[in-house]
Amino acid sequence: MISDAILFWILAFLSLSAGLTVVMIANPIYSALALVMTMVSVAGLFVTLGAYFLAGVQLIVYAGAVMVLFVMVLMLFDLKNEVYAFTQGLLTNVVKLGCLGLLAGLLAGTLVLSSYQSQEIQDKVVAAADQTKALGQLLFTQYLFGFEVLGILLLIVAIGAVALSRSRGGTHHV
């Protein structure tokens, strides 16, 4: 389907360029906004993969909640005047970049040479319309324990966040 391919390439372009912007741009506010863009594009990618509900959740959780928090925090910090975006140190940076390059090469090489390229969709067990239902049924039967544990994790996060916001921060002075 040529239209699917076009959509994929558009979204891939959007997400990648936004992702690069997150890393490259000096102003963290723009980083955050680019990340929002990435998140939205990733939601689009989820849609192309038929994961409609997850796309919605991606929008609600990431774009609508987590990134709002990031943007809020950054706006309050007001760190516009950041001269160097990256850490200094030639040697370590070379090491880091080399590492990244190697990893990228390894991943790309593996994927390109792998057999995934011609893989067709296996028999569709779940029709797209019933996917959310199936997702729910799976989540509440097989993965119920994880689900409940996540509930407790979120409780701990809430308590931890409150505790952290109360803390006066450290004992020594700068």
Place this chain on the structure above:
Amino acid sequence: MGKDVFEVTINCIKLIVVFLMMVQAVPILVWLERRGSAFIQNRFGPNRVGPLGLVQLLADAVKFLFKEEFFPENGTKFLYYAAPVVALVPATLAYCAIPLGHPLQYGEYLFRLQGFDVNVGIVYVLGVSGLAAYAILLAGFGSGNKYSLLGALRASAQIISYELALGLSIVGIILLYGTFNLNEMVAMQQGPLSFSFRGHEILVSWLPNWGIFYQPLGFVLFFASIFAESNRLPFDLAEGEAELVAGFHVEYGGFKMLLFFIGEYGHMMVGSGLLATFYMGGYGIPYITNQALWQTFMDWTQDGQLAHILVSAATFAMFSFKLALCLWFFVQVRWTLPRFRYDQLMDLGWKTMLPWALFNVIATALFIFVAHG
């Protein structure tokens, strides 16, 4: 191929039309708001330009276009200009997912009276409208003004606080209908009120089969939440004049201001549309199923195609009427209730509405469990 191109073109045109409908509704709403407030306050309101002052808004729009371009020197240019444009997007995208009328089958073409039919409608609408906070934050930060920033923070904190109650009241809706699809929800609200309780069919013929009768508490919570979501009185703390001058859009004027207006009214329309869809039968005509409606038209016209068109037209009119009713309620409330204090607002959101919404979810689940079991 020809069919594909035709459908794509039709769909694009339809999307643009829906968007423009939303945009053009804004002047009417503003007019409604001003006239309405005038009546409530025993004044006349705009009544000079055109009949009943209806053309006043057109004049306003033109005036906005010719206002001076202005940029605050402390601001961030990109963010400052991006904000009003971004403000348009979430409302539009959300509005396009709301079914406005019964789909129309014309020959081999299916024409939906809806921007697009999304199978995870509710989640999509919630996700998209969650992006509305960005426009506000961008505006607040881009203006480089303390009032703007504070207003934006307040507005976004308020929006996210009430999103919880909103989301929870929607859980009740999902429990009730067992689907995310807005069209299916509308389809389930046809005819008179009837449901089965432990195997007994219960029919209340003098009430329509609307969600509001199953979810009265959810309805109240949802209604209150969309007030807060669209930053309307009594929740317009973001722009409390006494504290923050005008909130996040202090530094905006002219057409940029108008775009924010469109965004805000767009949110009102999305909220009203969802309210109508969830609790008031959507585009459905009360007491009558669409099938019966079609049969009536069929008997009358003896032409299946024409009957189809008539059904779509009637349901669209019905939806518009319900939307207008909700919007009028928005206006009415705005000029009736005083504004909350910020702590009261937060208390209401977190300590009153959230627990009640939880209660609503639990009660609904238990009721369904009992009724089905």
Place this chain on the structure above:
Amino acid sequence: MNHPLLIAVLILAPLIGFLINGLRYQKNSANLSGILATSAAVLSFFVSVILVSEIFSLPQESRKIVVQFFEWIHVDSFRVNFGFLLDPLNSIMILIITGVGSLIHLFSIGYMSHDHGAAKYFAYLNLFLFNMLILVLADNLLVMFVGWEGVGLCSYLLIGFWFKDSQKAAAGMKAFVTNRVGDAAFLLGIFILFLTFGTVQFSDLVAMAPSVAEVSWWGPITLGTLFLFVGATGKSAQIPLYVWLPDAMAGPTPVSALIHAATMVTAGVYMIIRLNPLFLAAPNTMAVIAVIGVLTAVVAACIGLLQNDIKKILAYSTVSQLGYMFLACGVGAFGAALFHLMTHAFFKALMFLGSGSVIHAMHEEQDVRKMGGLKKYLPITHATFFIGWLAIIGMPPFAGFFSKDEILGMSFQSPYGNAAFWALGVFGAILTAFYMTRLMALTFWGKARFSDKLHPHESPWTMTLPLCVLAFLSAVGGWIGIPHVIGELLPGHPENFLEKFLEHSILPILDLPKAMPTMEYLLMGTSVLLAALSAYFAYTMYLLKPEWPKKLADKFRPLHELVSNKFYVDEIYESSLIQPLIQLSKNIWLYVDVNLIDKTTYVVSDLTKGCGGFVRILQNGNAQTYATYISIGIVLILSILLMR
């Protein structure tokens, strides 16, 4: 009725009591803690009454309740269920444990009312009940071992309850270590039995026990049962591992009553009774048990003659009575052993509690030489103690008479027994009568030898009520096991109820000669008469002619020295076992640990330090550097995976 639920409540009630009191261990309101713990124990008692009545309602052949809670261990063919078994044998035990336990809990409320660690005390007491119930209800050796260790732990904790006194803490440790020796043997016994039979389930073991006795000393059953018996000597304070019990009197007196008289120390006896078919299949073990039992009975009684601490006297008396129980086991009279176990639980708990009452009244004075004439001040205690005295010296118709005479009779008649056992047993009984009378005389009768400032007073009702109940039981408790010869004389011809009850739990002695009534009367009469004479002799000696003891002591100086120093057993152990062990440990510590192992590790640590100094550069606190390490790791792992 729901048996699993009942058994769960029975066992868990004390555990819950323990948890509650254990969590509020810092609270020092003795009343509340005591009421909590006592109600837990009483609840258990009621449940056990219900359970025992259930057992009664079953037909005689199938008096058995088996409850499997969950599979505990499952390794290959080795399966252990966490299961419990209730039959006539341990239904008597649970009644004793929970019943006497409840009374002692009640007594403790008064006794511990001034102590600051009351919550802790009651928590331990409840924990002990829990473990003891596991021990007696277990349906296999491993679960029993859990309870076995658990009661050992509680015993340790309670002996050293006043651990701030280093001597008392040491007493606790002594008990613990001595018990460990026994427990190790017990474990070995379990291993051997498991190797032999491939199971640790009681029902299977009993079913598999061979009907033909094993003659060899080195046969697996003989060896296994011998090891089990060594374990029992540790827990039940028999020669040679009895030394801990007298020291264990350092704990609070109710603890001595509950743990070191009525319940825990009888665990060994119970275990042997439980496995009686196995022991019967090993006659050599039986002989060893009988010899050890009768020796312990006599030796402990001898030592008891000259002790001055009221609790120590009772402790040696306990050891001696336990010896009788083992004697009974050894001659194959398991029913008699259980019978004596029960009556002993009644009268010894009574006497310990009575001594607790005396000590309480005397403000922690335990030396009998500084008492006397307490009859006037403590009438209830004296009356109840008097009944206990009659019971222990075996006066009819008190409880001790029936059980002790059944043991003595069996030791004479049984094919495993002989006249020597009987004679030694009677000698022990004579000694018992003597030292118990001495105790009575010195404590309650005669003139007061304490200072005038002391005003002994009777204890509160929470302490006297248990005394009265136990006194009642000591008086009538023996009537459930009236021997046939006496039963025939009595109106209504009461049967030997206990024997009938235990019929299906205990193997009968095969070729028991038909008892002749005249023979039985003779044996009974002899022992009762001799005991009475001995008691009268002691009464004369300590009350009417107080100068006699001194004269006698001067006359038999060496013997007196030997006995009053407890035959120097502690000293022998010290010099022959403990000191060499300490020396060996010291040498190993010096030459192996310090010079060999430490030196080697120093080299390694220096190396590590050197490397660490280098590696420290890597750990610079910079999160990003760490992230780089992670990514280097990812790259390496990925490359390795891809190369393969």
Place this chain on the structure above:
Amino acid sequence: MYNLNWFSQIGLQHYLLLSSALFICGMAGVLLRKNAIVILMSIELMLNAVNISFVAFSHYQSKLEGQIMVFFVMTIAAAEAAVGLAIMVSIFKRFREVNIRFFERLKG
């Protein structure tokens, strides 16, 4: 080897490549950026990249477990962001500093 067909036939490989590319982007951010908040954002980016591959596998192998996993990852990511930012805020309020190198000094 690759012709136009490669561009018009989208398969699992494409998604995995995209996912890897985004992951590398995020990792570069984590390794190289100075601002601790940007590093947190880069972590989110990496998690998103991983999510793409989860969903892609789930789609192409018709197994929903991948989506469940994404659900869980999102929750964890949100939790991490929440706590991370809370820490960041309390540090910033105290020291007015978000440079990651500054955090080296926050020992003991």
Place this chain on the structure above:
Amino acid sequence: MPQLIPATINSGLPLAGVLFLATFVLLFGSFLLFLASKLGTRKYDPVKYQSYECGIPAQEKKDTKISVKFYLTAILFIVFDIEIIFMYPWARTFKEFIDSGNGLYILASMGFFLFVFIFGLFWEVKSKALEWD
């Protein structure tokens, strides 16, 4: 055509339409802004371009003290939002579970989750994290 067509034909999410609409709206807004900037008059006045204040010249430094409550609200929002999102698939499949006879199971599993949720909310209220003075 004797029947009315059903209202729902599940068609997934028309991503192309969403993208098209978003692009169109963005372009539309930008165009209007552009138009307005071209049509509007422009008279320079330095005071006019200053930040809006109450007649006092704006201060350069904006070290506005912002209450930590805003972050806290946002963080708590994230937490509760995710918990609510988790309820959506539950609500969606609730009736199916009931129909398959597992109603009590699904009720109990969500019951525990809701208990944790309510406990968290209760704790936040009790710890005064949600107080705005």
